Amino acid sequence: MAAADVFTKLDLELKPDPSRTVIRPFSFAYPEAFDDGRPSRAQAVVDRVRATDPALRTRMRALLTAPMRERHRNADQVFLRRFAEVRDEIGAGEFDEDEQFLIGAYFSQEYAFESAALFNPSMVRLPDDALEGQPSEPGAVRFLLSLRGIGEGHISSVTFRTGEWGPGDRLVLDPPSANGVPPQIDRTEADWVRLRCEDSRDVSETVIFPVLPSQRQGVEDLRLVTFTDHDGVQSVIGTYTAFDGRTARQEMLRGIDMRTFEMRPLAGSMTGYKGMALFPRRIDGQFVMLGRQDSENIWLLRSDDLYTWDSGTPIMAPKYPWEYVQLGNCGSPLEIDEGWLVFTHGVGMVRGYCIGACLLDKADPSKLLARTPSPLLFPSAEQRGGYVPNVTYSCGGLLDGRRVLLPYAIGDEYSAFAVGTVDDILAAMVPA
Incomplete structure (x- = not known):
């Protein structure tokens, strides 16, 4: 089969929606040259609020409440929580509820988290016990879709959708909530954090935006996998790139459930790069990942510790014109009878990104068995x-028997979907 005929593109597309917003923290300070020992800029704002006539403060709160409640179900609680977060920075004294509300609002901003782009999707099967996890008909699969949203300042966040992939390749995305709900920071230790999203009524309301210094400019390209450990316990795990504006590193998002997440950095010499994706189970007792540590080849990494990665070796190099510049894995490998099916991205002329595939040995994934000579x-x-x-890109697809559903991004701007079969993909490969 010709490579170009392997996938059927579906009509469904996901475009950025600037009407979807979230309330997130807003901070401000004097430029360093003007920070001359006077009270902080934050304290100055608080003092102005407290000096405002109480009747005017009440009217200010009413004027803000109406439009915020139209777009945010829990705006009042968010502002009051934000006040609690900055309480230690703003001096002593008692604050009435209007003061707390207004101060919280001054230290917040409404952010359109997917106003510029909604792309680089990844997907996994929804856990059976998830609230959104019950299929509507026999043979249908419920899935969780992650997407990279970009808003003001080119800051990347993670947003989610759910949907159903049914017989006959019927694909339906659940309508997303009009609300975007910020997670609550439940626990912070060193440079990892636990986020609670219990205010979200469904996962489409959850927005994971940068909360750690390492993520200042973005949480990029989440690659989801349902990981099954040797004790049979399953968990949804995602690796992503944390970018602070200058340097990138790999971090891990672990879903304790669909309402609680942990974010923590990966340690070791192999983790200061982009694109790492975890295999869905251990191999020979070790955790295994794919990556592109040298920005040119696909690497295989092994570790006894899920959070520390110090060793790896390149297993696949550019060979065909569409991948002469760079090869990388799209998402986590999919386990099939023949081995590990891996979708790859190749970079060629005019920095064009295409998607191909390869097959790795099931027992020893350092062995490359076959690959597509032409992009799919x-x-x-x-x-x-x-x-x-000129960019077609994905962060991982979904396998159901011998069917494959691959979400992919177009032009780093929006997302689309394609379906194919394992047999057709393998038929498009040649021996490595």
């Missing part, structure tokens, strides 16, 4: 434009 998905005439033109 590429920037076609109708899907070539976008914020970054």
Whole structure:
């Protein structure tokens, strides 16, 4: 089968929606040259609020409450929680509820987290016990879809959707909530954090935006996997790139459930790069990942510790024109009877990104068995434009028996979906 015929593109597309916003923290300070020992800028704002006539404060609260409640179900609680977060920075004294509300609002901002782009999707099967996890008909699969949203300042956040993939490749995305709900920081130790999203009525309301210094400019390209450990316990895990504006490193998002997440950095010499993706189970007792540590080849990494990665070796190098510049894995490998099916991205002329695939040995994934000499998905005439033109990219697909559903990004701007079969993908490969 010709590589270009392996996947069927579906009509469904996901476009950025600037109407979806979240209330997130807002901080401010004097420039260093003007920070001359006077009270902080934050304290100055608080003093102005407290000096305002109480009747005017009440009217100010009423004026803000009405529009905020139209877009945010829990705006009042968010502002009061924000006041509690900055309480230690603003001096002593008692604050009435209007003061707390207004101070919380001054230290907050409404942020359109997917106003510029909604792309680089990844997906896994929803856990059976998830609230959103019950299929509507026999043979249908409920899934969790993660997406990278970009808003003001080119800051990346993670947002989610749910949907159903049914017989006959019927694909339905659940309508997302109009509300975006910020997570509550439940616990912080060193440079990891636990986030509680219990205010979210469904996972589409959950927005994971940068909360650690390492993520100042973004939480990028989450690659989801349902990991089954040797004791049979399953958990949804995602690796992502944390970017502070200058340096990137790999971190891990672990879903304790669909309402609680832990974010922590990965340690070791292999983790200061992009694109790492975890295998869905241990191999020979070790955790295993794919990555592109040298920005050119696909690497295989092994570790006894899920959070520390110090050793790896390249297993697949550019060979064909569409991947001469760079090869990388898309998402986590999919386990099939023949081995590990891995979707790859290749970079070629005019920095064009295409999607291919390879097959790794099941017992020893350092052995490359086969690969596609031509791309399976590429920037076609109708899907070539976008914020970054000539880019077709994915952070991972979903396997159901011998069917494959692959979400992919177009032009670093929006997302689409394609379906295929394992047999057709393997038929498009040649021996390595």
